[in-house]
Amino acid sequence: VISMNLEDVSxxxxxxxxxxxxxxxxxxxxxxxxxxxxxxxxxxVRIEGGQPGQLEFPxxxxxxxxxxxxxxxxxxxxxxxGWRVEEDxxxxxxxxxxxxxxxxxxxxxxxGKGGISGNVTTYGGGGGGVLVNxxxxxxxxxxxxxxxxxxxxxxxxxxxxxxILWIM
Numbered sequence: 001v002i003s004m005n006l007e008d009v010s011x012x013x014x015x016x017x018x019x020x021x022x023x024x025x026x027x028x029x030x031x032x033x034x035x036x037x038x039x040x041x042x043x044x045v046r047i048e049g050g051q052p053g054q055l056e057f058p059x060x061x062x063x064x065x066x067x068x069x070x071x072x073x074x075x076x077x078x079x080x081x082g083w084r085v086e087e088d089x090x091x092x093x094x095x096x097x098x099x100x101x102x103x104x105x106x107x108x109x110x111x112g113k114g115g116i117s118g119n120v121t122t123y124g125g126g127g128g129g130v131l132v133n134x135x136x137x138x139x140x141x142x143x144x145x146x147x148x149x150x151x152x153x154x155x156x157x158x159x160x161x162x163x164i165l166w167i168m
Contacts, residue, residue, distance in 0.1 A: 012165065013038040017049045019149075019158025020061070029053055029061065032149075035161045050151055050158065051092065053124060059090050060124045060151075065114060066092030067151045068124025074114025074145045076128045081114065083124075092127060092151075099130065103166045108133050112147025126151025129159055 013036075020032040029052020037045040050063030060067030060083070065075035069089035072082030078098070081091025099109040109132060115125030129136060129147030136147035136159070143153025148162035 014163050017161035020052050021157040060092030062092040063127050065127030066094040067127045072124045074125035074127040076114045077111035115143040115145045115153050123154045126153050
């Protein structure tokens with residue numbers, strides 16, 4: 001949560017980060033794009049997108065909630081992604097930060113569920129994202145993390161991010 005004095009500001013530019021994906025052309029994960037908020041006369045606020053998982057070393061991607069490694073479900077509420085212990089693979093690291101109370105409680109942020117690996121031993125579920133008033137992006141694959149910024153699942157793209165501006 002960042003607080004700024006916005007007197008005499010007429011323009012605020014918000015570029016919402018896009019979800020990452022797996023490129024079948026290069027056979028590598030492409031990280032999510034950052035969300036950037038630009039206010040004239042201020043240093044831009046940049047929130048990085050999540051990291052892709054690695055196919056050659058089956059680790060889940062890191063982000064707010066980590067992605068699962070091969071056969072592991074995605075993390076939830078800032079936790080690490082799951083993994084198969086017998087294979088000594090690691091889920092992606094979640095940063096563990098709590099969701100903030102914003103807009104004096106007028107908006108309720110809650111964690112989305114991590115994506116499900118579906119007992120597939122070669123792909124993990126995406127890390128869970130953020131729901132606003134219990135809602136997030138509609139549809140999608142069960143392997144993609146629920147909510148804004150939820151992590152992807154192999155060829156199923158991650159959900160785009162979200163920026164909430166509260167102007168008083």
